[in-house]
Amino acid sequence: MTGSFQWMKTLNKSTILNTIRLHSPISRAEIAKKTKLTPPTVTNIVTELIKANLVRESKVGTSQGGRKPILLTINDQHSFIVGIDVGGHIVRAVVTDLNATIKAKCELELPKQLTNDLLLETITEAVGAVIEESKVGKEKVIGIGIGMHGIVDHMKGVAVFAPNFHLSDIPIKDTVEQHFQIPTFVENDVRALALGEAWFGNGQGIDSVICINIGVGIGAGIILNNELYHGQNGIAGEFGHMIVDINGKPCSCGSYGCLQTIAGGGVLRERALQSERNTMLLEKADHNPDALDGALIYQCAQEGDDFSMQLLAETGRAIGVGVTNVINLINPTRIIVGGGVAKAGDFVLGPLREVVKQRALTSEARETEIIQSKLGDDGTVIGAATLVLKDLFSPQVS
């Protein structure tokens, strides 16, 4: 079908589409220059892309003598993508256009007693529901991207191990693809978030960026030379399991003294509950321990509660030690921090930056930029949609 995923992905089309995406609005002559394709090849393919309504002629550019060139842009509304974030309790689903702008959203709760089949059913249901909600029509959806916590085999699209659910070997890609007959991509949720930030958030235009997510658990996505780095078995970025205390406490992963055992949302809450200085927190939580979460600690810190500020600062310093190790190991241009705990902003980021300023190896390393995520709560779903865009716009022979 003209305009389908495979049709767009043929080598020269993909190259030209990607050049338009990156340099839009751009003339045919400029495309030929940048891609090193011959002008007639560019003209032919662009004609095809315009016929398929995927590329549009827009305003007229400035000429360097002679006729003014017509500039080209991508028609973002040509087709749509489903992005899915499989969270701890809910599945969030969005439909985006080709510029990752969200057109529709929906959320489904996960059953309490999860099995592989129930999880797959809920994901499939969420995809169907959000396509319905968006009213774009299933035939306009060219790809589905899914972000899933834990260890993910992104080549096979299998969730190898999902610790929060105690499930393993979940064939997400095959199941969703078979059900919808739409190309599907699966990635670890924080790696997807990193990709989203790199394409549409605070990582744009930067070659090497590390995106850290501090929620109940702690993870990271590493972008090196504009590519998501997976490592040999897909565990590159398991920042929360960096060992920071040789004699430390046991971790959920089976090891001891991982960063996750001293920082992260779970530990923050535990510390708040155990202390005798938690009067304001308990009052605000109506003495319900379940209501005492990162958001409440942040709220109390904003209202001047010293203890809450101290809790957030301790978390910031612990993460700062991990970030310093990462800077010394990888030396990225920028570090982006996202996730629930990161919402506490400078209460966490201030002490985090202080540690890096004191302890990273060189004066340049100490100045590594550390900023908050731009995409916020939508980061993972946008990142999941970006999995599809990344594949669509990467030139490769199919």
Ligand SMILES: [Zn+2]
């Ligand atoms: Zn661990």
